[in-house]
Amino acid sequence: MKFADLHLHTQFSDGTFTPEELVLHAQKGGLACIALTDHDTVEGCARTATACAAVKMEFIPGAELTAEHEDTEVHVLGYFLDTGNRHLLERIGQFQTGRQQRIHEMVAALNKLGVPLQVETVFAVANCKSPGRPHVARALVKEKLIGSLDEAFERYLKKGRPAWVPKTKMSALESVELIHQAGGLSVMAHPGLNRTDEIIPALVEAGLDGIECFHTKHSTVMSERYLEIAEAHHLLVTGGSDCHGYSKSKPLIGTVRLPYAHVEKLHAARQKLQANGLT
Ligand code: AMP
Ligand code: FE
Ligand code: FE
Ligand code: ZN
Secondary structure: OOEEEOOEOOOOOOOOOOHHHHHHHHHHOOOOEEEEOOEOOOOOHHHHHHHHHHOOOEEEEEEEEEEEEOOEEEEEEEEOOOOOOHHHHHHHHHHHHHHHHHHHHHHHHHHHOOOOOOHHHHHHHHOOOOOOHHHHHHHHHHOOOOOOHHHHHHHHHOOOOOOOOOOOOEEHHHHHHHHHHOOOEEEEOOHHHHOOHHHHHHHHHOOOOEEEEEEOOOOHHHHHHHHHHHHHOOOEEEEEOOEOOOOOOOOOOOOOOEEHHHHHHHHHHHHHHHHOOOO
16 A cells, blocks of 8 residues: 655744655655645745655645635645746745744744843744744744743743734635646645634635545544545545654654545546646
8 A cells, every 4th residue: 555645844844854854754654655735835845856756755746825714724735836836936925924024023022021032043943934933932942931842832822822923824715726826736734623614615615626634633533524524525635744843743754644545536636627727
């Protein structure tokens, strides 16, 4: 049996692995295919593709777009993206700028609370264009301003906590469209985590191609329910570990193993999309 892990992060967003390290771990985990889905960036795809090619592993270039629909945050995965697509790069570039601005705002909020964190420390820790809360948490730990990453989220960074700053998000409907025009398939990420069940029909209406039924944070019962929902809406089924390297736990890569038959269905759907001239 061949397996895939279609939800992975690197240092190009909030993961701790380089693309090369990611592929090494994928190999150790016996995976036949991986997708890179960094938050709001496709920057790591070129290096990951090269590293995969060197070990004859299948690679799917992707991204995890931060979106919202009627005040519900939803993460939309794009697969088979043309990573040179001008409109995609322009739009995600704007969200990367928003993320960088948000770091300034979070650090300002921390400073106001008497936490002497410097914005330069966060940007040095992040060293990428798509920084986020995990980088602020890591900088706080590095400077010994807090004991652990969890504590940083609990005390300051979680929604409703004093240094939480909302992200600028694109509309979920735009994210589906943006992915399609870049030649990709759109998939709702971890619906069980974001509690986005109610908005599935609206996104299907907008052209959503699939849902991530298998995810680290989905129980077996949850996965089964999403498989039923996928079937009812004629959606593709994906799955992945959402590995962030050594960020939150030990590396999760390969702990969610998507049977390769689902990847074959993704290939077929992509071909259909291209034949329909949507790209
Ligand atoms: P951001 O995109 O900046 O809002 O950060 C979201 C990222 O933070 C998620 O993708 C996770 O990697 C991480 N994260 C969210 N909540 C927590 C938490 N309670 N503890 C540790 N990491 C978290
Ligand atoms: Fe993340
Ligand atoms: Fe996510
Ligand atoms: Zn993710």
